[in-house]
Amino acid sequence: MTLPVELATIFRNKQKSYKMVLIQSIIEEYRQSKLQFLPLSAVAERFLAYYRRRSEEEQVVDAPPANVADSWAAFTLTQTKALLRTPIDALSAILEANGDTITFKSHIWSMIDDAMLQELTEYAEAQLDDYHHQLAIQENFSLQGALDHILENYLTFKTQPFANHPVGSLVRNRIPEYLRSLDFIDSEYKVQGSIGQGNWVGVPWIAILDKRINATLQSGEYIVYLFADDMSAVYLTLAQGVTESIDRLKRRGAHEYLREKAQEIRKMLPLEDLELDALAPGIGSDYQASLIASVRYERGHIPSDEQLLADLENVVNNYKRYSVIVRHQSPLHETVEVEPVDYLSVPERIEAVKTFIRSKGFHFPPGLIENFYLSLKTKPFAILAGVSGTGKTKLVKLFAEALGATSANGQFSLIPVRPDWSDPSDLLGYKDLTGAFRPGKLAEVLAVAAEERNRHKPYFICLDEMNLARVEHYFSDLLSVIETQEWRGDRIITVPLIEANSLAPDDQPLYGGLALPDNVYLIGTVNMDETTHPFSKKVLDRANTIEFNYINLEQFPETAESQDEPDAGRATNAFLRSEFLQLIDAYAEHEELTKKVTSQLVRVNGILEQVHAHVGFRIRDAVCFYMIYNQQFGLMSEDEAFDLQLLQKILPRVQGSSSSVKRVLLQLMQVALGRNLPLQDYLDDASELYLKWSSWSTSEETAKYPFSARKLAFMLRRLEEDGFTSYWLS
Known part of the structure; x- marks a missing residue:
């Protein structure tokens, strides 16, 4: 079991x-x-x-x-x-x-x-x-005692036979084992020490490196205890690997490069209570050039274990911050970007996205990419729903990659949702029993996306199997914060997800005041079955729900003479970022369309009110924005766009088993078909209606809103055959 x-x-x-x-x-x-x-x-x-x-x-x-x-x-x-x-x-x-x-x-x-x-x-x-x-x-171990022992005796040890010397076990095994046992040393860290290989090395060392950014000590950044040549002191340092740089740039060029890089790293980190002077008497010039920050402990004056661990945790916390940055940000030498110009129009950019996806051997239904784009443009939160294996997660990944956002550059992140998630700490992080903040993966991405240098880059976060846990529980903070968006200058800001004064001083520089940046797009993928949780109206109100239930298995990858991957360049965040937050932002310029769409919603709302499923201003504004963007960019006809909004923003709200629900579905079907129906005839038996309109090919008749009509047909069928219906059960 x-x-x-x-x-x-x-x-x-x-x-x-x-x-x-x-x-x-x-x-x-x-x-x-x-x-x-x-x-x-x-x-x-x-x-x-x-x-x-x-x-x-x-x-x-x-x-x-x-x-x-x-x-x-x-x-x-x-x-x-x-x-x-x-x-x-x-x-x-x-x-x-x-x-x-x-x-x-x-x-x-x-x-x-x-x-x-x-x-x-x-x-x-x-x-x-x-x-x-x-x-x-x-x-049973004293770090103070171990460091004292090495400083006092290493020069003598070097005159003795190397093989099986006890100090080898101390440096290679006991000290690393002790450091690995500390709760602030993550499982992602490698800890190793050395006194040499076959022969005594000049000075011993004990290093801690993040395996996600460093494979070896030859390059990259890591924490290392460095001993002075004359054993007069030991330094706890945040340092850089030197070997690869020397091989590539020769010693003088490598030293210059390492010093410049150290200066750039110092600007990123708080480095409180650490020595930033690169000079560390008693260690070689290569190490001197590589130092970012250090603490010096003199022989005979090694502090207590409590102080040693406090210093080490401070350096580790700085290293963790750097790891987050280097795993998600651009190269260190990159300066703050001026927003690049995207020479493609929105329709051209969307066509480039579709070409990229086809080049990868994938095919999605017509209009889906346009719909996905408009949904994210309207609000930076969308839900992709449907049966397993229809390509929901793949769509998010390929769409992001087509815009230049990949896992490699940190602009695409896949976060699998776990069934035991019950509060926002599973995504954002939590404070452990010591008061230190342990960031979640979402918090790490948000912190990087919020950096000034990244403000023009879109970041995509895919919450895979989003409803394995209750969304309104673990996602509640994000749902609330999305609604606090407002303009400040040329930026869209929100209230903080994490209050600065709730964190320890060491955690405040990176995560204090963390909000939802306007270049982050959240997409959840969901399967609706007996193992998952339904969505509340609080969730549905804030997202477009794009369904993947209509599958055409006869769609095959397109073949092409050239297998070269199309490259239309990176897209900027301006391609996706909302232009309107409140209806007043768009009303003056788009008054006619806004009134027309609102008039249609008023009619639909009158129907929904019979089962208390009517919508409020939030959905009215979102539908209007979707329709305005569609008109601006000429992506679909007005009826096609409103059909998708009816399908994605209205129908998910309808569910139940009563005759009132059936009456509402029939009245909505009249809206979808664009003509009146003999409703009384269908209240007892609507089989003629749903058998006709649930098929992909529907006879010679056409519907005003065909996607909504098809969905309503499925929902009516479920109601008559099962006694209960829902958008998700069709």
């Missing part, structure tokens, strides 16, 4: 042992009482007993909060119940605490049996053992 994903990832992030012990305590209490709703005090007693027992047995264990008690023996049950708020909040996706009881959430209980409880117990025990192993490494 394998744990469901909601349970299999609950210990993915752990700064303390609390989460594992809490789960064990809940399972133990359940096995004894067989109650679904467990007394919180009973669970707290088991939780406290665990820590007291390990402390009495002198086993390694987390200490209690220092500001509360000196030992677990002195820790009270009331204090334990207060302490449990932290792991309960961290496990809020699966746990529910109400007053004096705690339980698994209902959807978790529906899956739990004895075998799953046993597997969950073993999972918690294994994670707890691993955590205590890391804790033991930290408790």
Whole structure:
């Protein structure tokens, strides 16, 4: 048996042992009482007993909060119940605490049996053992002692046989193992040390590098403990690899290049409490040129482990910021761009996109690219819905690549949504138990897109399988922030997603005040089946829902004599960015069209009001903007564009099983067909209607809005055959 994903990832992030012990305590209490709703005090007693027992047995264990008690023996049950708020909040996706009881959430209980409880117990025990192993490494090791030992004795060690020397194990194994056990050293980091290969190296070193930006120490940037040649000091440094630069530019050119690059990197990072002077007495000229920042520790005056770790965490936090930038931004030497001129008109650019997609061997229905473009232009959030395997994710990726936004340059990001996501922290990040901010992937992309140098580049974020979790829960902050867009000069700004004063000072420069930049476009892909969650009106109001359910399997890749990939150059953000935020922005210039579209919506709204599905000003404005952009760029006829808006903004709101819903569907069908129907005849049996209009080829008759008519036919069929209908069930 394998744990469901909601349970299999609950210990993915752990700064303390609390989460594992809490789960064990809940399972133990359940096995004894067989109650679904467990007394919180009973669970707290088991939780406290665990820590007291390990402390009495002198086993390694987390200490209690220092500001509360000196030992677990002195820790009270009331204090334990207060302490449990932290792991309960961290496990809020699966746990529910109400007053004096705690339980698994209902959807978790529906899956739990004895075998799953046993597997969950073993999972918690294994994670707890691993955590205590890391804790033991930290408790039984002194970084201060290790550095002192090397500084005092290395020159003597070099006169001794190299093979199997104990200092080799210290530098290669014990120090790296200790550093890897620290909670601020990510799993993406490689830690290694060396005293030489076969023979003593001049000075030893211990390095920490992010594997996502560095494969080796020959180039790139990393953290390294560097020892002075005479062992008078050791430097904790943020430095650059020198070998590749020397091979490419020779030594003098490499030194000049490294110094210039170090200066550019210093401008990007806070580097507080670090020495920025490149001079570090006692280390070679190559290393001197490579230094970005450092801390010097003199022999005989190495500070405490607490201070050493505080310094290291400071350097690591700066390195993390740099890693985010270098993984998502342009080259360091690039200056702030003046917005480049796009010499293609909007129709030419869209045609270039379609040509690019065809060159990749993919084909999408006519009008889809135009519709996708207009949807993003109207509002930077769209939903692609449909059965699996129809190319929803591929469309987002290819559309982005056709505009010059790729995974390689960081302008396209795919974020798979997990079923256990329950709040915005899964996307934006969270503060760990130490108060440090752990950014989510979305926050990293937003921070990079907001940089001044990137303001003219579009950034695409694809939330894959968006409705595996409840969108209005984990996406709530984004949904709200989208509605706060306003003009400030020539930029569109929003209120912050992350308030600066909610973060520690070290995290504020990059993530404080983080908002939704006007060059970021969010696209969710969804499959509507029994494993997914439906959308609320709050979500539907803010997005165009583009459906992929009409499949023509006889569409084949086009062959061409030349396989050269078309290149129309990069598109700027001006191609996609909204020109209107409020209807007043467009009304004076497009009054006639706005009144015409609004008149059509008024008629539709009168129909929807019968089932309380009518729309408000937000949807009116969005539909008007879509229609105005379409008219400006001449992409579709007016009826074709309104058909898609009826389909994407209105019909997803209609669902139910009542006769009122059927009457609404029939009245909407009249709008879609552009003529009156004998509604009373169809209230009892609408099969003639949906059999006629649910086919791709519909006879000689034509509909005013054919896509909407086809969808309504499917919805009517579901209502008559299943007794319930929804946009998503058709």
